[in-house]
Amino acid sequence: MNKKIFGTDGIRSLSSDKIFSKLSLSALSKSIINNKKNFKIIIGRDTRESSKKIEKVFVNALKDNGANVFKAGLVPTPTISYLVEELNCDLGVVISASHNPYQYNGIKFFNKKGEKLTDFEEVRIQNNFFKFINKNLKQNKKGKINIINNSLMIYKNKFDKIIKKNNFPKKLKVVFDCANGSSYRIAKHIFSKIKIKPIYIKDKPNGKNINYKCGSLYPQSLVREVKKKSADFGISFDGDGDRIVCCDENGKLIDGDKILACLTEYFIYKKDLNINSVVGTLMSNQGFENFIKKVGLKFYRAKVGDKFVYELMKKKKSRLGGEQSGHIIISKFGPSGDGILIALYLIKIISEYNKQASKIFNIYDSYFQVQKNIRFKDSKYQKNIRINKLINAYNNSSNKDVRFLIRFSGTEPLIRILVEGKKRSVINKLSREIENKLKKIS
Secondary structure (H helix, E strand, O other): OOOOOOEOOEEEEEOOOHHHOHHHHHHHHHHHHOOOOOOEEEEEEOOOOOHHHHHHHHHHHHHHOOOEEEEEEEOOHHHHHHHHHHOOOOEEEEEOOOOOOOOEEEEEEEOOOOOEOOHHHHHHHHHHHHHHOOOOOOOOOOOEEEEOOOHHHHHHHHHOOOOOHHHOOOOEEEEEEOOOOOOHHHHHHHHOOOOEEEEEEOOOOOOOOOOOOOOOOOOHHHHHHHHHOOOOEEEEEOOOOOOEEEEOOOOOEEOHHHHHHHHHHHHHHHOOOOOOEEEEEOOOOHHHHHHHHHOOOEEEEEOOOHHHHHHHHHHHOOOEEEOOOOOEEEHHHOOOOOHHHHHHHHHHHHHHHOOOHHHHOOOOOOOEEEEEEEEOOOOOHHHOHHHHHHHHHHHOOOOOOEEEEEEEOOOOOEEEEEEEEOOHHHHHHHHHHHHHHHHHHO
C-alpha cells in the first residue's frame, strides 16, 4: 500500500483495493478516534454495490474503537455535511466515489462544522494509520450503532425557505438526470414541493449503473431527453449529489462557470448575499473571470477541488464559489456543494425571469477550452522526471494568448490537460501536441 491514502477529496480507490479491507478499515477507525471519548460519527453512503459492504465493516470498526455511530443510510454527500453539525456530531463520513464508475469507492470526511478536513487533519489521520496498520490492534472499547430513519427529512429543512410555492410563478417542464446515484429519492421529494412538471431519468440504481452513461460527466442522456420531451430545462447530478451541470431548452450545456455567473447576476439583482467577490478555480474559464470583474466583483482562483474553493472562500470572506465541474457553494447554506440546492435556485431564477434558459445563461463569451485526460498504468508516473519537466514547461509558458493547466488527478491515475484561448484551431493543435508528447513518455 502507498504511503499516502488521501487524495484531492478524501480516500479514493478501486473497491477491491486493500484500503477497504477489514484490517485497513480497523486501522483507519483507530486513527480517526485515537482514544477520544464520547466521539460521535454520522455516516452515509451512495448506491454503488460495494458501499453497503464497506459501510458495514467500517461502522463495526468505528464502534469497536469506542465511537457512537449514527447511520444515515443512502443519502447525498451534502446531507452528511448538513447533518454532522445539525446533530452535533464530531465527524461526518460518506462512503462514495462521487463521479467515478461503480468499480471505485471512497471515503469522504467532514468536520463538526460540515467542512472537508484540512490537509493537516488528513496527514494526522494518515500518519496514525501507517503506525497502526501492521500492529495487532486491541479493540476493548465498545461504542454504539444508531439508525437515523429520518435523515432525508431533517436535510429537507435546509430548503424550506426556497421551496415556498410563490417562489416559482411559472410552471416549468424540467428533466432531472439522477445519475442512478444517491440523489434519486430526495430529488423526487423536494421537487414535488414546487410548481414544476418534473421528468426523472437514470433514477433506478442497481449497484452497478451509478454514473454509467449518465450524470454530470455524461450529459448526453440529459440533452437527448430535454429535446425529446421539449423541456424548458435539464439538470444532471453526479453519483453523490454534490455537483450539477445543466442544459437549456435547446440542449446546450451549462457548466459550473455559467451557473456561477447566473447566480452572481441574480444575487446582485436581488441585493442578496451582499457578495463582493467570487471564488473559482484554476480550471475556470477566462471569459467567466472577465464577467465577474466586469460587474465590479473580485475574482479569486483556488486549486482544483471544492475543498480548496471553500478554504479560499473563508479566507477571502466570499459568499459564492465553485468549480467548472459543477460543485457550487453558497456559504449561507453550508460549506458543501449541493446539487439539490443549486437546482432549486436555477429553477427559481428561470421561473421568476420568465425567460428561456438559453437567454438567461447567455451571459458572457467563453474562451475556447480543450480538456483531455491521459491515463497511466505505471503507479510511479507522478515521479517521472520527463513528465514533470514537460508539465512545468507548459504551465509556465510565456504565451499570453494561450493558458495551459496540466496536472495530476487527485482521484484517478490520470494527467488532466486544459488548454484555453480565443482561437479554437490554435488550442486544438496545442492540446494534440501535449497529448502526443505525454503518450510517448508513457
